[in-house]
Amino acid sequence: MLSIQIEKAAKLKPLPPDESQLGFGRIFTDYMALADWSRERGWHHGRIIPFGPLPLHPASTCLHYAAEVFEGLKAYRRPDGGVQLFRPRENARRMIASAERLCLPALPEEEFLHLVTRLIQKEEAWVPRAQGASLYIRPFILGTDETLGVHAAERALFGVILSPVGSYYREGLRPVGILIEEKDVRAVRGGTGYAKCGGNYAASIRAGTIAAEKGYSQVLWLDGVERRYVEEVGAMNVMFKLGDRIVTPALTDSILPGITRKSCIELLRSQGREVDERPLPVDELIDALEGGALEEAWGCGTAAVISPIGRLAYGQQEYEINGGRIGPVTQSLYDTLTGIQRGLLEDPFDWIVPVN
Numbered sequence: 138m139l140s141i142q143i144e145k146a147a148k149l150k151p152l153p154p155d156e157s158q159l160g161f162g163r164i165f166t167d168y169m170a171l172a173d174w175s176r177e178r179g180w181h182h183g184r185i186i187p188f189g190p191l192p193l194h195p196a197s198t199c200l201h202y203a204a205e206v207f208e209g210l211k212a213y214r215r216p217d218g219g220v221q222l223f224r225p226r227e228n229a230r231r232m233i234a235s236a237e238r239l240c241l242p243a244l245p246e247e248e249f250l251h252l253v254t255r256l257i258q259k260e261e262a263w264v265p266r267a268q269g270a271s272l273y274i275r276p277f278i279l280g281t282d283e284t285l286g287v288h289a290a291e292r293a294l295f296g297v298i299l300s301p302v303g304s305y306y307r308e309g310l311r312p313v314g315i316l317i318e319e320k321d322v323r324a325v326r327g328g329t330g331y332a333k334c335g336g337n338y339a340a341s342i343r344a345g346t347i348a349a350e351k352g353y354s355q356v357l358w359l360d361g362v363e364r365r366y367v368e369e370v371g372a373m374n375v376m377f378k379l380g381d382r383i384v385t386p387a388l389t390d391s392i393l394p395g396i397t398r399k400s401c402i403e404l405l406r407s408q409g410r411e412v413d414e415r416p417l418p419v420d421e422l423i424d425a426l427e428g429g430a431l432e433e434a435w436g437c438g439t440a441a442v443i444s445p446i447g448r449l450a451y452g453q454q455e456y457e458i459n460g461g462r463i464g465p466v467t468q469s470l471y472d473t474l475t476g477i478q479r480g481l482l483e484d485p486f487d488w489i490v491p492v493n
């Protein structure tokens with residue numbers, strides 16, 4: 138295991154006084170974890186140091202060619218005061234797959250867990266206690282080659298930063314409006330859609346901005362080849378209740394394999410529900426909306442956990458789902474997942490990893 142040097146901060150910041158005002162990703166803790174990689178030496182110089190700017194050469198490949206991958210997970214405060222993570226090994230493994238796609242070095246699963254756990258232990262006081270709040274964990278790998286040539290990384294930096302975040306929903310689960318995107322695509326066949334990399338996000342912002350101007354909170358992405366199959370919603374995976382079945386797009390190389398998605402599927406199947414992972418044409422969705430078979434729809438991802446969809450727009454047409462209200466399956470998924478994550482419910486799946 139990488140040895141981790143610790144450099145003490147001269148002064149600690151005050152903890153946020155009002156956890157209801159945290160928002161998302163605006164406040165950062167006192168420390169960050171870093172490790173260096175080079176082709177000759179592999180991973181080395183693990184360290185936990187005061188949070189602050191990174192010295193980066195202006196030609197660094199992460200800045201010019203988006204040589205970057207990242208992860209997102211959360212630490213939760215249990216009712217007994219302990220701190221726990223939700224399926225962190227899944228994040229470690231996905232980061233390896235993302236790094237492979239971007240020709241960045243993979244950080245071994247055990248090293249990922251070790252660095253994340255040591256940092257959370259040091260920053261334990263920053264894990265919020267308020268209902269719905271948590272400590273968001275952002276690991277990343279940057280290509281740091283100091284050259285303008287385009288090639289596989291020879292040098293890289295792994296980092297972890299932490300941000301206390303508030304409840305995504307201040308006034309309970311509120312269904313959102315979604316616009317089906319017909320022009321831009323998020324990912325293409327053979328591209329980087331399945332990798333969690335910054336470049337995917339940069340290219341998705343335009344459609345999201347235009348949707349927001351029209352009063353929708355996210356776009357529903359269609360596939361990049363035929364613009365016909367449903368892929369994701371914003372930066373979340375998406376699920377629909379069509380009659381008695383739950384349908385979600387089957388994973389392809391243009392869909393991000395979400396850990397919340399996987400957990401929803403495992404949970405629903407354990408409850409005896411039928412879940413279909415299959416290609417889902419948008420015209421089937423529209424037929425179901427018009428015929429009343431589409432009973433519920435939701436996005437799923439670490440930040441919001443479950444985000445109910447109340448309105449869906451396609452071209453000039455707008456449809457309401459379940460009268461714009463959250464449906465029973467959506468609500469139950471949210472309650473069960475967040476209950477397990479926060480230690481309020483038993484964890485029959487072995488998803489939880491205690492930190493202390």
Ligand SMILES: *Cc1c(COP(=O)(O)O)cnc(C)c1O
Binds near residue numbers: 369393396437440
């Ligand atoms: C991170 C992400 C998700 C959700 O993944 P989780 O592991 O559930 O947080 C879905 N889609 C995209 C594009 C993402 O970046």
